[in-house]
Amino acid sequence: TQLLEQSPQFLSIQEGENLTVYCNSSSVFSSLQWYRQEPGEGPVLLVTVVTGGEVKKLKRLTFQFGDARKDSSLHITAAQPGDTGLYLCAGGPHAGNMLTFGGGTRLMVKP
Amino acid sequence: EPEVTQTPSHQVTQMGQEVILRCVPISNHLYFYWYRQILGQKVEFLVSFYNNEISEKSEIFDDQFSVERPDGSNFTLKIRSTKLEDSAMYFCASSVVAGVRANYGYTFGSGTRLTVV
Numbered sequence: 001t002q003l004l005e006q007s008p009q010f011l012s013i014q015e016g017e018n019l020t021v022y023c024n025s026s027s028v029f030s031s032l033q034w035y036r037q038e039p040g041e042g043p044v045l046l047v048t049v050v051t052g053g054e055v056k057k058l059k060r061l062t063f064q065f066g067d068a069r070k071d072s073s074l075h076i077t078a079a080q081p082g083d084t085g086l087y088l089c090a091g092g093p094h095a096g097n098m099l100t101f102g103g104g105t106r107l108m109v110k111p
Numbered sequence: 112e113p114e115v116t117q118t119p120s121h122q123v124t125q126m127g128q129e130v131i132l133r134c135v136p137i138s139n140h141l142y143f144y145w146y147r148q149i150l151g152q153k154v155e156f157l158v159s160f161y162n163n164e165i166s167e168k169s170e171i172f173d174d175q176f177s178v179e180r181p182d183g184s185n186f187t188l189k190i191r192s193t194k195l196e197d198s199a200m201y202f203c204a205s206s207v208v209a210g211v212r213a214n215y216g217y218t219f220g221s222g223t224r225l226t227v228v
Binding site: 099103 | 166
């Protein structure tokens with residue numbers, strides 16, 4: 001069974017600070033996705049990374065896939081209150097369609 | 112922006128009753144999924160569906176569960192005899208391609224909150 005562990009589980013920071021969220025596994029994934037989920041809503045895809053070592057940027061968000069494709073990170077620069085939410089990583093298998101989700105990081109950015 | 116639509120948003124049912132959760136995937140998507148999220152726990156895969164048949168299912172998806180695409184637009188999840196532990200948020204998702212590919216993602220609906228009493 002493939003597992004993804006996210007850390008930290010909770011993060012409360014002030015507006016303007018930088019932060020990094022981690023997603024780790026002992027298993028290799030073919031790809032990794034990051035989602036953001038608001039209360040009462042479904043996960044919304046932010047990015048997909050598929051190549052070991054890949055880095056993708058989405059405005060102030062930087063996503064990295066580990067060289068061995070076992071881990072990923074999400075770095076937010078100059079966080080804003082609008083970044084508040086639950087961030088989920090999800091790993092894709094080598095075969096099949098099943099996504100394995102991490103437990104999420106709940107981020108709160110205070111003005 | 113195309114959306115995956117789920118109905119109802121909230122359903123309360125008595126233990127042992129049958130429930131049908133409904134989803135309308137994005138029209139040009141070919142692959143459909145159900146996931147669930149028990150309160151405070153991880154999002155868990157239930158089943159994937161393609162070309163009118165199940166392509167993959169998890170251990171959670173036992174004989175009490177079934178999926179169907181009764182017409183060209185709806186995708187349903189049926190739970191035959193609900194248990195208390197079936198209480199969860201159920202998410203439908205769809206995708207253009209199978210699995211996870213660069214530049215292609217899953218689109219999730221807003222979910223149906225099922226409460227079994």
